[in-house]
Amino acid sequence: MKNKNLEDILKRYKAGRATPEEQALLESWIMFGNMPAHDLSETELGADVMIAAKGLPVVKQGKIRKIWWTAAAAILLCFSASYLYEMTFHNNQSISEYANDIKPGGNDAALILADGRKxxxxxxQDGEIASESGVSIKKTANGELIYTIGTNGNKNASNDEVFNTILVPTAGQYQIRLPDGTKVWLNSKSSLRFPVQFSAHERKVELVGEGYFEVMHQKSKPFKVKSGEQTVEVLGTHFNIMAYGNELSGKVTLLEGSVKVENKSNVKVLVPGQQAEYVSGQLSVSKVDVADAVAWKNGYFRFNESLRSIMTKISRWYDIEVVYEDAPDDALVFEGEISRARNISSVLKLMQSTGNVHFKVEGRRVTVSR
Structure with missing residues (x-):
């Protein structure tokens, strides 16, 4: 490949203007250390690699120290200027080698009305899809469900609360705006049960799975989220709840404001940047990088965890079955970031490039081996 062509591809990649083919080719070079030779200086190379290799995973095992994505670390992880060599297209390992590639999930959900209609x-169709208790329910073109109380909404409401439920399947996600203006993003395999109109004293919803909440402030009417055996209470704030039934723990991560997390035997009050984790009836609080918790809502996988945990998340988003040939080493921690809009091959290649794991895709089954 011509030196000028390589420089042009790197520039377009950094500017976000690379074609899908150029992006896949460059990421493949980075993953497998097959970068063509060129005449960029080592300083220039470091700057380019730092940006291009942002999604490359770092692997930690046992007590090995954490490695950050700096220019120097990227060069050490990917390749060194002194070891660059010419590559021809016939030996380039492309992402397309996965014959049974699986597309990512997208906006998908079902709404269960109070009368049982699904x-x-x-x-x-976009626009109003139903009306209950004086509340209009509309669907927008960008995948959002909006509840709006009409002029006579409160007058038409009965004393008994009327509930709706939104169900998000595997490989789905959806956004909803509740009658009070609170916004909720729901991740794959999640559900939210809520009243069409909130009571006069509190706003209470029930979550299964994972959801990100931006709660509309109402001083006289607290907002409560029940998830499993814990309840989160707020007035107005931004937070994420992860409470899947098949997970060993549930987590509440606070981005803004203040929340109270409560179960039968514990009460914890969080400040921004803290996470409450619920394990076997006990609540513990720790300081975390909140970006990890909400990456899914922003369209990314952001990993800093075990292989088993990562594959659980991947299975929900791509609707796959995961089979392990060998028991996963939970001491092995992968770090990395990649768009959830990419096909599954891109995600698996990123992890496989570490040399610590291998994947085989057959239909919707992914076999994991060492």
């Missing part, structure tokens, strides 16, 4: 939000 509306597929994928099939429903």
């Amino acid at each position: 509306i597929s939000l994928n099939e429903a």
Whole structure:
């Protein structure tokens, strides 16, 4: 490859203007150390690699110290200027080698109305799809469900609360705006049960799975989220709850404001940057990087965890079955970031490039081996 062509691809990649083919080619070079020779200086190379290799995973095992994505670390992880060599297209290992590639999930959900009717939000037309207790329910073109109280909404409401439930399947996600203006993003395999109109004294919803909340402030009416055996209470704040039934723990991560997390035997009050973790009836609080908790809501996988934990998240988003040939080493921690809009091959290649794990895709089954 011509030196000028390589420089041009790097520049377009950094500017976000690379074609899908150029992006895949460059990422493959980075993953497998097959960068063509060129005449960029080592300083220039370091700057380019730091940006291009941002998504490359770092592997930690046992008590090995954490490695950060600096220019120097990227060069050490990917390649060194003194070891660059010419590559031809016939020996380039492309992402397309996965014959059974699997596309990512997307906006998908079903709405269960109070009378039991089920509306597929994928099939429903944009605009008003239902009306209950004086509340209009509308679907937008960008995958959001909006509840709006009409002029006579409160007058039409009965003393008994009327509940709706939104169900998000595997490989799905959806956004909803509740009657009070609170916004909720739901991740794959999640559900939210909520009243069409909140009571006069509190706003209470029930979550299964994972959701990110931006709660509209109402001083006289606290907002409560029940998830499993814990309840999160707020007035107005931004937080994420992860409470899947098949996970060993549940987590509440606070980005803004203040929340109270409570179960039968514990009460914890969080400040921004803290996470409450619920394990076997006990609550513990720690300081975390909140970006990890909300990466899914922003369209990314951001990993800093074990292989088993990562594959659980991947299985929900791509609707796959994961089979392990060998028992996963939970002491092995992968770090990395990649868009959730990419096909599964891109995610698996990123992890496989560490040399610590291998994958085989057959239909919707992914076999994991060492």
